[in-house]
Amino acid sequence: MSQDAVxxxxxxxDWPLPEIxxxxxxxxxxxxxTLQRCRSCAQVQHPPHDICHHCQADTFDYVAASGLGTIDNVTIVHHAGDPRLADRVPYNVVIVTPDDHPDVRIVGNVVGADTVPVEIGAIEIGAPVRCVFTEVPDPDTGETLTLPQWELDQRDVARPVS
Amino acid sequence: MLGSTAVTGIGESRYYRAGRSPQSAAAMAATAVHAAIADASLAVDDVDGIVTYHPDQHDSAQLWSWLGLGELRFSAKAWGGGGNSGASAVQIADAAVTAGYARNVVVFRSLHQGAEGRYGRYNQTARPARGDAFLVPFGAAMPVVKNALLIKKFMHRHGITQEALADIALASYFHAQRNPRAVMYGKPLTREAYHASRWIAEPLHLYDCCQESDGACAVIVSSADQAPDLRQPPAWLLAGATGMHAGGGLWAFNDTDYPSGRLAPVGRQLWERAGIRPTDVDVAQFYENFTGSTLIAISDIGFCGPGEVEAFVSGKNLHFDGGVLPFNTSGGNIAEAYIHGLQLMVEAVRQIRGTSTSQVPGARLSLFVAGPGTPPSSAVLLSADAP
Known part of the structure; x- marks a missing residue:
């Protein structure tokens, strides 16, 4: 599946979307x-910010990553903690490290049409994933947001995660 | 710091489940602060400074005036996240008194989660910004979710099992059964009940989570010259520390040294300033917002390596009666009450005085650690012996 799969x-x-x-x-x-790269020192940092945490410059380029990644961490949330989530638990939250930027950690969810995994064993640390996107209109501006999400991927990977 | 200050008074309101207190946060603060002043045998006008932490709902001028206190000479708030600042607030009071800016500084925390909103919930409608923009839209909104991820990764990396989390919960409940002030007094917990309890966010069960509470507590930090004339035996402040390592504050799990608790520097500073080793500590109170946080804190601060922490906490090692490191002897956030962790500082003082309901015999060195949670973290070390 290509990276621009929706x-x-x-x-x-009605769950909150990020302020853009x-x-x-x-x-x-x-x-x-897409990740943020400092125009001065060329370091990639995530999350993107107003200043570079390495050299404190404040101009950036935005560079495409492959979209291939590895599950670094996972939890299954069973208790809603907010009425808007009451009908959605259990849900997973994962941290993914992009294979081409292994020092970057991206929080997201593992999604999949026929596998909404509810057992922690179904999403294992070290599992390969591939970035897909949720398209949703910005509730304030109407701009199309593309939230990066992740699908379990069948490719072989040899990158161990400790 | 060493020899310049002591904790001379402690005070508490009654502790309640969230939403159950008939008193407001201000009224509970008044109860706790005036109890601490009376406990110290100070006059109201002797107290001349105030410190708190967290975006507390009151500003210091208002609260100070509502409490009927005298001329204010020092006011500060610890800068940082949540309960990690509990010991930092005490350290700030210590620094102010040591510097001579005030003679008796009250450190307090008062919460009415019924009125303020329960800390375990999200319930925010504004679109998340800054680091939260990379967490909340994906469901990493409630504190338990973020802590579950940190704890899960720490356990995975270091081969720690669910039993270690159970040991923290069981020690907390064990001590709470001896403490009539504890909200969970009379509600003992078994290992079987722990494992049978529902998941909140894996690997955290219900009993891995701190309570949500209403209540207030306060301690008074006084200059050393007054201590001999006051009613209570002084709990000498040997050392305080606040900090984290470089890069510890970066957003959304991109902090350096993940998955640590980011408080190794707090341990190093504390042991060096106090001139002692972790093994010298007789009793410790750890800010356990979640059980696994304590595993991380115990190893970060230097009691053992992360791979050794499961053995370190196992069995009765955390119990007051003969444990290797008696832990949260009032029941802590999990089983006494969650007064944002400052009630742990009150218990640390009781251990020095010999008045805990789970008193460690002959306790001379008493530790309070606030972290990992949201950095910077903090710790203070108390001594029964004048430095």
Missing amino acids: TPRYLPA TAANRAFFTAGRL
Whole structure:
């Protein structure tokens, strides 16, 4: 499946969407996995921010990543903690490290048409994933947001995760 | 710091489940602060400074005036997230008194989660910004979800099992059964009941989570010269520390040294300033918002390596009666009450005085650690012996 595959929103439609800023617009609207790179020192940092945490410069490029990644961490949430989630539990939250930027950690959800996994064993640390996107209109501006999400991928990977 | 200050007074309101207190946060603060002043045998006008932490719902001028206190000479708030600042607030009071800016500084925390909103819930409608923009839209909104991820990764990396989490919960409930002030007094917990309890966010069960509470507590930090004339035996402040390592505050799990608790520097600073080793500590109170947080804190701060922590906490090792490291002897956030962790500081003082309901015999060195949670983290070390 290509990186621009579109998947329905994993969490309910009334669950909060991010506030879009100059720094995070590319990540949330590019429609492919996009990371922030400092124009001065060329370091990639995530989440994107107004200043570079390495050299404190404040101009950036936004670079495409392959969209292939590895599950670094996972939890299954069973208790809603908010009425908007009451009908959605259990749901998973994962941390993914992009294979081409292994020092970056991206929080998201594993999604999949026929596998909404509810057992922690179904999503294992070290499992390969591939980025897909949820398209949803910005509730304030109407701009199309593309939330990066993840599908379990069958490719072989040899990158161990400790 | 070493020899310049002591905790001379402690005070508490009654502790309740969230929403059950008939008193407001201000009224409970008044109860706790005036109880601490009376406990110290100070006059109201002797107290001349105030410190708290968290975006508390009151500002210091208002609260100070409502409490009928005298001329204010020092006011500060610890800067940082949540309960991690509990010991930092005490350290700030210590620094102010040591510097001579005030003579008796009250450190307090008062919460009415019934009125303020329960800390375990999200319930926010504004679109998440900054680091939260990379967490909340994906469901990492409630504190338990973020902590579950940190704890899960720590356990995975270091081969820690669910039994270690159970040991923390069981020690907390064991001590709470001896403490009539504890909300969970009279409600003992078994290992079977722990494992049978529902998941909140894996690997955290219900009993891995701190309570949501209403209540207030306060301690008074006084200059050393007054301590001999006051009613209570002084709990000498040997050392305080607040900090984290470089890069510890980066957003959304991109902090350096993940999955640590980011409080190794707090341990190093504390042991160096106090001139002791972790093995010298007689009793410890850890801010356990979740059980696994304590496993991380125990290893971060230097009691053992992360791979050794499961053995370190197993069996009765955390019990007051003969444990290797008696832990949360009032029941802690999990089984006494969650007064944002400052009630752990009150218990640390009781251990020095010999008045805990789970008193560690002959306790001379008493530790309070606030972290990992949201950095910077903090810790203070108390001594029964004048430095």
